[in-house]
Amino acid sequence: MAEVAYDSASRIFSGNPPVRAVDQLNLDVADGEFLVLVGPSGSGKSTALRMLAGLEDVDEGAIKIGGKDVTNVPPKGRDIAMVFQSYALYPHMTVADNMGFALKLRGVDKGEIKNKVAEAAKMLDLTKYLDRKPKALSGGQRQRVAMGRAIVREPSVFLMDEPLSNLDAKLRVETRANIAALQQRLGTTTIYVTHDQVEAMTMGHRVAVLKDGLLQQCDTPRNLYDRPANAFVAGFMGSPAMNLKTVPLTSEGAKLDGVVVPLSRAALGGASGESLSEVTFGIRPEALGIVPSSEAGMDMTVELVEELGADALVHGAVRIGDSSERFVVRVDGRTPPTLGQNVKVAVRDTSEIHLFHPETGNRLDG
Amino acid sequence: MTFDASSPRVANPAAAARATGFRRGTRSTAASIGLHTALITASLIAVFPVFWVLVTSFKPDARAVETTPKLFNESSLDNYVRVLSGEKGDFLAWFGNSVLIALLTTAIAVFLSATTAYAASRFLFPGKRSLMLSFLVVQMFPFAVLIVPLYNVLLALGLQGTSLGLVLVYCTTAVPFCTYMLKGYFDTIPQDIDEAGRVDGLSPFGVFWRLVLPLARPGLAVTAFYAFLTAWGEVAFASAFLSAADESKTLAVGLQVFVQQNRTEWGHLAAASIVVAIPAVVVFYLVQRFLVTGLSSGAVKG
Ligand SMILES: Nc1ncnc2c1ncn2[C@@H]1O[C@H](COP(=O)(O)OP(=O)(O)OP(=O)(O)O)[C@@H](O)[C@H]1O
Numbered sequence: 001m002a003e004v005a006y007d008s009a010s011r012i013f014s015g016n017p018p019v020r021a022v023d024q025l026n027l028d029v030a031d032g033e034f035l036v037l038v039g040p041s042g043s044g045k046s047t048a049l050r051m052l053a054g055l056e057d058v059d060e061g062a063i064k065i066g067g068k069d070v071t072n073v074p075p076k077g078r079d080i081a082m083v084f085q086s087y088a089l090y091p092h093m094t095v096a097d098n099m100g101f102a103l104k105l106r107g108v109d110k111g112e113i114k115n116k117v118a119e120a121a122k123m124l125d126l127t128k129y130l131d132r133k134p135k136a137l138s139g140g141q142r143q144r145v146a147m148g149r150a151i152v153r154e155p156s157v158f159l160m161d162e163p164l165s166n167l168d169a170k171l172r173v174e175t176r177a178n179i180a181a182l183q184q185r186l187g188t189t190t191i192y193v194t195h196d197q198v199e200a201m202t203m204g205h206r207v208a209v210l211k212d213g214l215l216q217q218c219d220t221p222r223n224l225y226d227r228p229a230n231a232f233v234a235g236f237m238g239s240p241a242m243n244l245k246t247v248p249l250t251s252e253g254a255k256l257d258g259v260v261v262p263l264s265r266a267a268l269g270g271a272s273g274e275s276l277s278e279v280t281f282g283i284r285p286e287a288l289g290i291v292p293s294s295e296a297g298m299d300m301t302v303e304l305v306e307e308l309g310a311d312a313l314v315h316g317a318v319r320i321g322d323s324s325e326r327f328v329v330r331v332d333g334r335t336p337p338t339l340g341q342n343v344k345v346a347v348r349d350t351s352e353i354h355l356f357h358p359e360t361g362n363r364l365d366g
Numbered sequence: 367m368t369f370d371a372s373s374p375r376v377a378n379p380a381a382a383a384r385a386t387g388f389r390r391g392t393r394s395t396a397a398s399i400g401l402h403t404a405l406i407t408a409s410l411i412a413v414f415p416v417f418w419v420l421v422t423s424f425k426p427d428a429r430a431v432e433t434t435p436k437l438f439n440e441s442s443l444d445n446y447v448r449v450l451s452g453e454k455g456d457f458l459a460w461f462g463n464s465v466l467i468a469l470l471t472t473a474i475a476v477f478l479s480a481t482t483a484y485a486a487s488r489f490l491f492p493g494k495r496s497l498m499l500s501f502l503v504v505q506m507f508p509f510a511v512l513i514v515p516l517y518n519v520l521l522a523l524g525l526q527g528t529s530l531g532l533v534l535v536y537c538t539t540a541v542p543f544c545t546y547m548l549k550g551y552f553d554t555i556p557q558d559i560d561e562a563g564r565v566d567g568l569s570p571f572g573v574f575w576r577l578v579l580p581l582a583r584p585g586l587a588v589t590a591f592y593a594f595l596t597a598w599g600e601v602a603f604a605s606a607f608l609s610a611a612d613e614s615k616t617l618a619v620g621l622q623v624f625v626q627q628n629r630t631e632w633g634h635l636a637a638a639s640i641v642v643a644i645p646a647v648v649v650f651y652l653v654q655r656f657l658v659t660g661l662s663s664g665a666v667k668g
């Protein structure tokens with residue numbers, strides 16, 4: 001068990017122009033922590049993980065595991081175990097041999113390997129399959145073997161690169177919970193890569209959001225959701241995505257289709273400090289609500305209703321200035337509006353409004 | 367009443383039979399007969415020459431070529447006895463030479479091409495493209511063009527007339543081809559497996575030895591077979607580069623003693639040919655179970 005640190009680490013792929021796949025990454029992961037790296041495709045998540053594994057060179061900066069600089073240490077010297085997206089099981093070995101391979105290479109006694117493999121197999125419900133070859137297993141079973149191979153080694157760090165992406169939706173939710181529980185039990189530092197923000201929110205102690213190789217924010221899921229550091233994080237985390245619109249700013253608040261939404265002092269202060277005439281205004285679908293037509297609010301024409309059971313998502317068009325902007329509102333699933341209906345939408349709670357700089361995208365109230 | 371009840375019953379078997387005809391893996395009887403006739407005919411055509419060589423090998427020379435050939439005509443094992451006893455030339459020495467040269471060629475070619483192909487498949491290094499291209503270009507020269515330059519090279523190395531020299535000559539043709547073949551095979555083994563191995567604690571050579579080679583067994587078997595055959599049946603290089611002494615010939619060269627300018631000893635030639643074919647068949651038998659691929663299935667999600 002160990003803490004992990006990226007110290008201004010970069011990976012630059014040669015090319016024209018060179019790709020900074022991971023750019024000056026600074027990240028400290030505490031001992032026993034479950035950190036999720038999340039970001040859109042091509043954001044450098046896998047590259048960052050592979051740098052930690054020693055499978056990718058570190059062009060700038062350093063990487064430390066357990067306080068020791070491992071920047072130039074080959075993978076076998078780093079005491080890490082990795083679960084690959086493709087699982088990468090050894091096809092010519094049985095499940096038991098796959099799981100015990102690393103121990104065998106370290107010269108661990110045969111009987112001890114057998115015990116450890118049996119123990120891990122029991123934990124993962126694989127006992128029946130120990131004598132099979134990987135090709136005779138289902139996708140979910142292979143995934144568990146890949147996990148088992150990592151667990152048996154008792155490494156100081158687990159690395160996982162989208163280990164659930166080949167499973168069907170139901171199994172994914174189940175395995176997600178299992179992995180989180182397993183990590184809790186073993187208490188091993190874990191870095192987990194995913195592009196699925198629901199996985200990130202539900203599994204991680206902390207979540208690091210990457211975009212174009214740059215770290216956008218690293219915080220607990222709660223803080224990431226409540227106080228996104230910039231418009232990108234705000235739009236990326238949460239499903240459905242936050243409504244993000246650029247609107248005119250007045251001294252009282254943000255102007256949306258006739259209504260002026262009052263803003264917090266801190267937010268207004270941040271905006272006026274930079275003397276902005278416009279701001280990027282963000283509000284989550286659940287912070288909006290449909291109000292009776294007598295009350296103040298934005299006029300919205302309903303264009304699409306997605307019924308999810310407990311609640312429904314109403315997509316509609318609102319006029320802001322000269323253009324028509326799309327908003328998503330989460331409403332009670334039993335009384336959704338009908339298609340084409342005109343409804344009034346109002347902000348339910350002004351404390352849930354997020355303001356961002358219209359150009360840099362940074363959060364305005366610090 | 368009777369008519370009404372029976373008609374659906376009559377209709378059903380016909381429908382069932384038609385449905386069966388289209389089911390996967392089953393054919394109609396006519397199609398089956400046609401297919402088997404065609405396949406059996408083709409097999410007979412393919413097997414006949416070998417079969418006739420076998421028949422001839424039991425006949426005395428005088429009876430080997432007749433206007434009305436008979437299957438059994440004064441058949442005996444005389445030809446085999448005479449060939450193996452060395453009456454016509456040191457057959458057993460030729461055989462030994464051939465085995466030695468072919469096995470040595472196989473071993474060296476498989477070792478060199480496997481290591482080269484692994485490097486070409488997994489690593490980036492300057493000159494990789496030109497190396498692979500030169501391997502391809504080498505394949506385009508006709509053998510005859512190579513004899514004189516290779517002769518000079520062997521002479522300069524002091525290997526002219528030795529078995530080792532001939533082995534090296536065979537390697538010049540076998541290694542490039544085998545490298546190409548194995549590189550293609552290694553490329554199909556996912557890199558993730560290498561990386562998983564390195565994380566598990568293997569050195570780069572360990573990855574090659576303990577993961578890639580076992581997974582490439584079918585590819586290695588094909589390569590070994592090719593290298594073996596390259597050396598086993600080759601005549602031109604063997605007659606040019608081995609010393610003229612009878613006991614240093616290979617089988618392919620030695621067989622020529624049965625074919626002289628105005629007289630061919632068909633019976634002896636056929637008997638010798640059968641003996642020569644046996645090791646090739648044995649090697650084929652050993653590798654044939656690897657010739658079916660699919661060992662690497664199940665490595666990644668599927
Ligand atoms: N070997 C390479 N050579 C050049 N560029 C590369 C190489 N590997 C990755 N890249 C680039 O680096 C960037 C980050 O890639 P990476 O695989 O880390 O993305 P990712 O966040 O894991 O995406 P995904 O969610 O699709 O797996 C991409 O723009 C990619 O094109």
Ligand SMILES: [Mg+2]
Nearest residue numbers: 045046047161
């Ligand atoms: Mg990736």
